[in-house]
Amino acid sequence: MRYSEMELDRDVRLEAFKFLTEQMAKYGEILTASQINEGFRYHGESVFLKGTPGIFKPRILPEVPISITTVPEVPGHPRPYDDRPAEEGVMIYRYRRTGPNHPDNEGLRKAMAGGIPLIYFYGVERARYQPIWPVFVIDDDPSASSFRIMVDEAKAVMGRESWLPDSEGILRRRYITVEVQQRLHQVAFRAHVLRAYHQACSICSLRHPELLEAAHIFKDTHPKGIPAVSNGLSMCAIHHKAFDKNILGITPDYSVIIREDVLEETDGPMLQWGLQAFQDSRIHLPRRKEEWPDKEALEERYDRFKAAV
Ligand SMILES: [Zn+2]
Numbered sequence: 001m002r003y004s005e006m007e008l009d010r011d012v013r014l015e016a017f018k019f020l021t022e023q024m025a026k027y028g029e030i031l032t033a034s035q036i037n038e039g040f041r042y043h044g045e046s047v048f049l050k051g052t053p054g055i056f057k058p059r060i061l062p063e064v065p066i067s068i069t070t071v072p073e074v075p076g077h078p079r080p081y082d083d084r085p086a087e088e089g090v091m092i093y094r095y096r097r098t099g100p101n102h103p104d105n106e107g108l109r110k111a112m113a114g115g116i117p118l119i120y121f122y123g124v125e126r127a128r129y130q131p132i133w134p135v136f137v138i139d140d141d142p143s144a145s146s147f148r149i150m151v152d153e154a155k156a157v158m159g160r161e162s163w164l165p166d167s168e169g170i171l172r173r174r175y176i177t178v179e180v181q182q183r184l185h186q187v188a189f190r191a192h193v194l195r196a197y198h199q200a201c202s203i204c205s206l207r208h209p210e211l212l213e214a215a216h217i218f219k220d221t222h223p224k225g226i227p228a229v230s231n232g233l234s235m236c237a238i239h240h241k242a243f244d245k246n247i248l249g250i251t252p253d254y255s256v257i258i259r260e261d262v263l264e265e266t267d268g269p270m271l272q273w274g275l276q277a278f279q280d281s282r283i284h285l286p287r288r289k290e291e292w293p294d295k296e297a298l299e300e301r302y303d304r305f306k307a308a309v
Contacts, residue, residue: 008062094145130184192232216232
């Protein structure tokens with residue numbers, strides 16, 4: 001790139017990061033495709049950040065793509081790039097299928113050579129993405145048809161200093177990438193659980209996603225605490241807390257049990273209608289049977305509920 005092109009490239013990227021920060025402040029951490037595609041104006045020209053192909057370069061940029069996108073994981077179908085164990089603190093991004101020398105793949109190689117930051121739109125659910133930026137292509141692995149990607153902190157690219165990191169910068173990127181991967185697992189887990197339960201609490205059917213959470217049957221720190229829908233239950237905040245604190249238990253045959261001393265208390269409507277009224281009721285289950293809570297997990301969790309009572 002000529003110097004003027006490099007300046008333009010840098011300016012547009014910084015504007016894109018600002019635009020995403022604003023969209024996320026307005027709409028939340030997860031953006032829909034249409035919220036991303038609102039785009040922004042740069043000296044009178046519209047700039048869009050995401051196209052249909054996974055690797056996208058807006059018209060205004062001379063050479064290097066601005067974003068990469070992955071589609072959401074479909075239950076039962078692992079993502080194509082999840083087919084080998086990832087190195088800690090590195091994300092894997094598969095080549096475009098059209099071949100290693102496709103211009104899009106070439107574009108990512110240029111991003112790698114220039115240390116140029118990109119945006120990663122990580123598909124969480126259909127047409128809903130978690131934007132992650134800045135991400136850097138750090139390696140090209142033709143034998144696995146994939147790039148290796150690291151995430152950095154936003155402030156590392158907002159100044160005028162070089163985007164190519166020193167060894168300290170690499171360590172920081174590795175550390176941040178691990179954190180981002182953990183967050184993505186949680187974000188995806190919540191999205192999958194809420195989708196399976198039709199965005200409703202499995203106990204009381206409350207339908208306000210902003211009050212809903214994905215409860216783990218086995219805690220995510222437990223060896224069996226996998227981020228699969230069958231290890232989750234969609235619950236409103238109060239029922240989630242009651243479940244975690246052993247005020248509310250769920251039997252392996254999907255019935256709700258309220259702790260005895262709480263059943264005997266006398267108090268206002270939250271206690272009466274929010275907890276006691278659900279004694280012996282059956283939880284609402286996902287339509288797909290393979291997404292129902294795992295019976296063994298419920299049994300082990302219910303034993304702990306009984307032991308705590
Ligand atoms: Zn509820």
